[in-house]
Amino acid sequence: MIHAFSRSLAQLSDPRIRKVVWFAIVCACVVFAVLWGAVGTLLTTTSVSSFGWLEWAVDFLGGLATLVLTWFLFPAVIGTVIGLFLEDIASAVEARHFPKLAPAEEQSILPALLVGLRYLGVLVALNLVLLVFLLLGPLFPFVFYAVNGYLLGREYFELVAMRRLGPDAARRLRLAHRGELFLAGVVMAFLLTLPVVNLLAPVVITAAMVHLFEGWRNELSPDTQ
Numbered sequence: 001m002i003h004a005f006s007r008s009l010a011q012l013s014d015p016r017i018r019k020v021v022w023f024a025i026v027c028a029c030v031v032f033a034v035l036w037g038a039v040g041t042l043l044t045t046t047s048v049s050s051f052g053w054l055e056w057a058v059d060f061l062g063g064l065a066t067l068v069l070t071w072f073l074f075p076a077v078i079g080t081v082i083g084l085f086l087e088d089i090a091s092a093v094e095a096r097h098f099p100k101l102a103p104a105e106e107q108s109i110l111p112a113l114l115v116g117l118r119y120l121g122v123l124v125a126l127n128l129v130l131l132v133f134l135l136l137g138p139l140f141p142f143v144f145y146a147v148n149g150y151l152l153g154r155e156y157f158e159l160v161a162m163r164r165l166g167p168d169a170a171r172r173l174r175l176a177h178r179g180e181l182f183l184a185g186v187v188m189a190f191l192l193t194l195p196v197v198n199l200l201a202p203v204v205i206t207a208a209m210v211h212l213f214e215g216w217r218n219e220l221s222p223d224t225q
Contacts, residue, residue: 001184001212007097008207016092017203020085025199027081028074035070035077072127075148075192080116082202086159089203093210101214104163111162119155123148145189152192153185156209164217177216184212 011017087104094101126147133140154174161170174181191201 001180001187001208004184004208004211004215005187005204007211008093008204011093011096011207012200012203014092014096016095017089017207020088020092021200021203024082024085024203027084028078028199028202031077031081032070032074035073036066039066039069039073069131071193072130072144073124074198075123075152075189077120077124078192078198078202080113080120082206083113083116083159085203086206087163089206090160090163090210093207094214097211098214115155115158115162119151123151126151145186148189149186150182151185152188152205153181156185156188156205157181157213160206160209160213164213173213173216177212180212180216184208 012021090104094104127144130140130144130147133143136143157174158170161173165173188201188205191205192198194201
């Protein structure tokens with residue numbers, strides 16, 4: 001897994017990847033700004049009290065809540081957006097590291113978008129529920145990264161796997177490596193919550209998943225080739 005992520009980082013200088021990196025950075029900034037605006041509007045548009053000091057307190061806490069919610073929802077939303085760049089990233093990785101692979105079956109953006117939207121709904125709902133675990137203090141990060149790691153690992157795996165495998169073969173491969181996929185997902189979730197790093201993380205994560213997928217696929221029987 002470390003090898004996959006290190007190779008992905010090393011390829012950020014690749015001209016084919018560099019173009020996608022800039023698009024991903026712009027998209028990440030836009031996603032964060034839209035989330036910030038949407039959550040902030042939702043939390044601050046309603047007046048809750050005629051007492052000035054209480055209204056000020058609510059507005060202040062609302063600003064903190066906006067930041068917290070935006071930060072926690074960012075990994076879920078950017079995972080959907082990066083599906084639009086999946087083919088460019090995966091093709092660049094394959095061209096450099098797996099040149100003997102036959103071209104992947106050409107797909108429309110729709111399948112990747114549907115996978116992203118499906119996981120987006122689940123991730124957003126779960127992350128809102130996870131806010132309750134803030135009351136548990138030190139336990140919250142473990143719960144947050146475990147849940148998001150599991151779902152992000154599955155999402156990125158499916159986005160990459162469906163380029164070359166059918167649903168049954170992809171499921172067998174995922175189950176055969178579910179432990180490694182969970183750990184990779186936790187790393188993904190962590191990278192997506194680090195300031196500045198999370199601007200580049202979607203590209204690095206997608207590239208790393210291509211490396212992981214190809215490594216796992218080659219370990220199984222020919223029907224997964």
